[in-house]
Amino acid sequence: MLVLGINAYHGDASAALLVDGQLVAAAEEERFSRIKHCAGFPRLAVEYCLEAAGARVEDIDHIALGRDPKAHLGDKLLYAMTRRSPAGILKGALGSRDPKVHLGAALGVDPKRIRAASHNVEHHRAHLASAFFPSGFDEAAVVSIDGFGDFVSTMWARGRGNKLEILRRVSFPHSLGLFYSGLTQYLGFPKFGDEYKVMGLAAYGQPELSDKLRQVVSVKDGAFELGLEYFQHHTKGIAMTWEGEPRYGTINSERLVDLLGPARSPKSRMEDRFKAVAASVQAVFEEVYFELLTTAKHLTGAPRLALAGGCAYNSVAAGKIRPKGLFDDVFIQPAAGDAGTAFGAALYVYHHALGNPRRFHQTHSYFGPAFSQETIEELLRKEQVPFEVLPDADLIPRVARAISEGKVVGWFQGRMEWGPRALGNRSILCDPRRADIKDIMNERIKRREMFRPFAPALPVERVGDYFEQSAPDPFMVKVYKVRPERRAEIPAVTHVDGTGRVQTVAAQENPRYYALIQEFGRQTGTPVLLNTSFNASEPIVCTPKEALDCFLRTKMDVLVLEQAYLERGQVPRVDQSSPAAS
Template identity: 55%
Template sequence: MSLILGLNAFHGDASACILRDGVMIAAAEEERFRRIKHWAGFPSEAVRYCLQAAGANLSDVDHIALNQDGRANLARKVAFTLKQRPEMALVLERLRNKHERAGAADHLARAFPDAKFKGRVHAVEHHIAHLSSAFHVSPFEEAVVVSVDGFGDFASAAWGVGRGTRIEVEGRVHFPHSLGIFYQAITQFIGFPHYGDEYKVMGLAPYGQPTYLDAMRRIVRLLPTGAFELDLDYFRHHREKIDYQWEDGSPHVGSLFSDRLASLLGPARAGDEPLEQRHKDIARSAQAMYEEAFFHLLNALHSKHRLSAVALSGGCAMNSVANGKVTVRSPFSSLYVQSAAGDAGGAIGAALSVWHDLGGARGEVHTHAYWGPSFDAGEVDALIDSRAASIEAAGCRVERLDDAALFEQTAAAIARGEVVGWFQGRMEWGPRALGNRSILGDPRRGDMKDILNLKIKRRESFRPFAPSVLREAVPDWFELDGDVPFMMQVYPIRMERRATIAAVTHVDGTGRLQTVTAAANPRYHALITAFHKLTGVPMVLNTSFNENEPVVCTPVEALDCFLRTRMDRLVMGNLVLSRTQPHA
């Protein structure tokens, strides 16, 4: 028996996973335990959970796979330093980070003083881990594989072909050129400064027009090979020390764009300034530029290899709008994006890369993302008993229902316009709530977005909510058909259906769907089926179970979120808390 612990450490979205003989046992992001979004550092609590789930201790682990390798692309690093002569502070900062990241075994020893790791530590190049995380859990025996992100191990993109257990890397884009840095810089320029805010630009883009696309083409240049490069005059990251924070807390990235960008796009927006049409147009233009570069690469790869399938990874693979167009704007007919396509997913990719390098066979396709902690009915009951006074004070009643009544009554509550916290089974792996740690609403109500933002989410009005739809109903409601189990693709909603599901239809007529099957999540499928039977609509509105925090992990966090917000109903397993006077 072989145990491999995969780690994404010392970076945003720190995470861990564990494989037994190549089979996934558990995976989780550190933020879910630390309760700090995108937590960066060493994922000791995620490791603790993974070991517990595997029934193992640290001394049982045979291999640790870390999704970074300081030796990767070394010649490129030396050549860049000699040619570009960046600020000495930038060089020293990178050397310091490399030193800090070298001691994974030391961090484990401090976190687990009662157990000694006796195995081997493997450094896996960042983009190799990304490529493995996509291809080796996909349904494809052969596929083009692409990783695009900000940076990792001095590269921002890599691509090649996966066959069986092997991936042949054919090309890379190296520092300082990066589509991820381009998109992040524009995100900062529009006034969204936090790590991970790129999805706000994606949500804002449909409200604008691509009037700045010619300007964007001056920033990003497409190369005949399918690759891309930046006009570095518009950026700072290649010559100055950027204020990065990757250790033991919320990650932070300082300003990436130079003053020259304002001469091209006008003044940058401060975060407290109102969003103007110009900002929306910049967002739309940046998204259009990203798509031009993305499809330029995909089309070049298809032309070379003539394969029908592509697997995507890296932070840019979180761009669900572009992903949804793959089968329309490229010749690829099949697409797979795993549930944690960003850096968290590198933990899985590193572990699988080591497994296959050791001669291991391919494992099961990842058709679901439920790799996190679960809690049994006894734990939920004990919590409710211990908090009886506060539950009563909040005007809530508690009841236990059998499955049939639970699905029927919850579907009816959603149809009445109630907002329901849905806490079931194992927590999701990746950034999306996929029906186990979700807040649910009626997709038919045009005012549901406002209701959710008023009662719970308190987020920007332009950000859309997503539909979870029965897999078999997709072609009847969307213009494209396909499996989208991880909410990683945006599809156009059929014109005649848009008014019916106004709450999940974005301003451009699209929806970021999640397809739900009985095999992957029988309880969530049963709930949506009950809602379909009641309303004729085979989907519910789904958003993450949180309130400006990481997605809830434990029953305590679910209950606390329910009590401090204006949520109407909380379902944990078969236990239901409902307010005697639901909020209007």
Template identity: 40%
Template sequence: MTGAVLGISAFYHDSAAAVVSEDGILAAAQEERFSRRRHDSGFPAEAVRYCLGEGGLKLGDLDSVAYYEQPARKFRRVLWTYAATAPRGWSSYQQVLPQWLGWKARTVATVRHRLSALDLGPVPGIRCFQHHESHAGSAFLPSPYESAAVLCVDGVGEWATTTIWRGAGARVEPLAELRFPHSLGLLYSAFTYFCGFKVDSGEYKVMGLAPYGRPVYAPMIRERLVDIRPDGSFRLDLRYFEFLYGQVMTGRRFEELFGGPRRMPEAELTEREFDLAASVQQVTEEIMLNLARAARARTGEARLCLAGGVALNCVANGRIVEEGLFDEVWVQPAAGDAGGALGAAMLAVPGGGRAHLGERPHRGRRRDGMRGARLGPSVDNDRVQAYLDAHALPYTRLEPAQLSRRVARDLADGKVVGWFQGRMEFGPRALGARSILGDARDPGMQSTMNLKIKFRESFRPFAPVVLAEDAAEYFQLRQPSPYMLIVAPVAGRQRLADRAAEDARGIALLRVHRSSIPAVTHVDFSARVQTVDSDADPSLYRLLRDFKDHTGCPVLVNTSFNVRGEPIVATPADAYRCFMRTGIDELVMNDFLLEKDTQPEFTEQGDWRDEIPLD
């Protein structure tokens, strides 16, 4: 035995694997990066292979395998739901029940069988943790705090939808719980569905759409849909929702309340969708603030850790930080279900119940334990060069300092750069390992990236990456934000006095030039900030320093290295393919620089965009 544990999340959304030992996190990755199927929910076979290989382990070397939820408890909730809604949900019941009576009822056996099929040695014992327990573990145990309040908010696990915990030492203690069907995540998903976006992946679009509208429906949401209580709890009026009965989120009552049928996917956005997004976002922030206050009161702690899918709502996170309810807030960068694999593994590490520093060695370095979320595979220079040479692709190899100065100049000249460096990020955000970078000062950069590179809706905002020491000059940020999970206002000194914004509405707001860094300033003068210091990411830090030296500005656009509907790139082949399919001007992979206009003609059979599902 090595003291190592393999954590697994699988079969529902964003399957992932993680390996953790007594010395900390060794590796973590989502299966989608290997399978190239976005939000892959299958068994994470390739992620498991990678994580074990990164740690130099076989299955027989592990102390245990940790699964991120308890299937039997989830099955009881499914049965209760259908019993409580019969006979209305019968058609959905007929579709789902065979799976639950079959392999889903034997999830642990299925996990064991799939692990055995990897031929990596004997499978150790499998432990199952509750879904929210795994979230709480992922939130607190890698955090930099000795003790903290822990708040987990999502759609639903087994029964829990919202939980408050106290973390201390190497333990998490449950204190309060809200149960299905009363769920903030499902409330937000209902509006995601009604606005024409895909549930479980389109919620961030609603968040990005919100500043284009006015919260005119917020009073109606509070009056009709959700009872928000002073103690932080809330209850949904289930008459307006359909998720209990079948495969859709909303129905006739919801349509009557909000003036007609839901927007169909890909249809033109109207003022109603802008205002619905603004309204549900405002209510979500109110509920999250109430929950944060309740967590502070219940625990007495001055620090807060967040996880669960709703913790990816970085606007709500920013409100919690801005309100000053806690001295510090730390958000798990893989806050959704993928992070459950990591949380379960950390909970299962031998001796994890002992509350002393040795169980959380990162605290001795006064940092969190996520290694900047760089927990995925890396590709060394030899492998990059082998790929380029094998395909006869022209490139220039430069020393890191020389490469950084060259790229900084090219970014200042308006070029868009694919940036592939070091270990791949774990979680939904690209943080400088698998990123697309651009000049934040360029007013046309947002439209260029959305329409010619990402092939996505023009309203979608982009995030700034900024030198940590210069963040206060550009953003009203109360604390560091290394994982791009806190929204903050752009500093007043960077804003421009353009009164055109007073008359603009909806998408017309995109044409308003509102700050010195317009490509990353959303229409409400906010930004989803990533701060970078020299320890966390030396190569990205160097590039920002060189860009600042060349332009006077320490801010770049940072977006994920992918196109709409596709997972973030994982390999040199993925990166080159995305580079050639899009309007990216240069590709940097480790020490290698490729320029678009020197590449050979790139052809594929058919239109690749037809093969990628929209999300």
């Protein structure tokens, strides 16, 4: 049975394909279109998923769309009739089309040839399914927290077996995600998906404005409510663009400026008061976030938690769940944002709607395209780039040595990652022992804000040696405290508050990446690498050509494309037909 999941006409458009309950392919449209957070219909991602499975669109049995415009229609009508609400609040609810029509139009196929049954899955049910069904938990508390989707911002459920039991929800106009996004705009970060910048900035300030921000959002009855006078989404509405690069208008009203002072202009100097705002935003967010998780515990009594929705990307908060003792184990969907609703919608249909048993446990995120060595070598010859082809026995020690010498390495191998994190297949790798590496990275490649941290990657069995928690995190979705005695050893991946957003690497999930980290540890005594995404002001690279282009236009020192090794200015130009280049 083939179930195609789709997130369309919203930010982070994506597709995911289940074959008999197993995830065989998943990708965001941005990786193919090269438009960050690409909205619209994920035509290229759908085509990739079908190609990866060796399937045609006619072979699909079920299509699942991670939106249901008719969900909570009564609530929408009641809200529109009883309040001064924006004119577009019902837009889409009364004019939705069969997903087969969208799919046929995108792929140039007559919808009548598509035999699949169509399903609209409510947005938060898709999030919940993406968290629980691949978690490996037989039973769990399940929570989805984001901006808005189908008139809801937060949903609690109990996951048991192949079913989800919805227990409670928070509806429009109240949203914890909207609170964070609005303050992100206030701090001068206007682009869709910029919230992670506030999380990094928060470590540089003190939460001295928390009392003021509790007027903007506050805990109430096991959930929360917004101070609506500080927002305008419920009255004027927010202009949104969901084609190409997603954009949205101003979230907050002028009352926020009255409360906090003038907003920061993009790219202006980061004053101390803005650092205090960021710290206070994070602190108040966490107060509400943990109230929601406490409610999940009370509603279910479950010892395990599965979490999704855009707010699940707040890795600082996520790293505090275990130490607070609320849950013994936590699974956070690595594609927790709206891209993950494609996967979740497919899972919801396969398990909850159709009653099929669970067969898939997500232990890695490598579900994107891969490229053969032959394809890579053909590209390098065409581009007339000198290279060597090395077996791993030679390549891995050489790469480890290059990193130990302070070189910046582009590392491209295997299947591309699903979700926003580079996890060792489309990564840039550096030496975490160098205190100056952040400056080097920003000068040569990233050119990003200096307050944003870089992430450490290390073998799963060594995490407790370097961090105050020892639980594995293969998806880089939690921030842990670095042990005080280790902070001077790995300064490049230790944030100003003594933390790191860790990636644990297991040999069985990514053997080459694991071997490289181990070899670096053998050579240096520090089995940790700085891992950041392979990109430069663009989506993470997908193809070898994109990786090569990024390498050539930046100042990376080394590029590894599977077995091909390139070093800037040092690899001798050889006859491209010779054995050394083949």
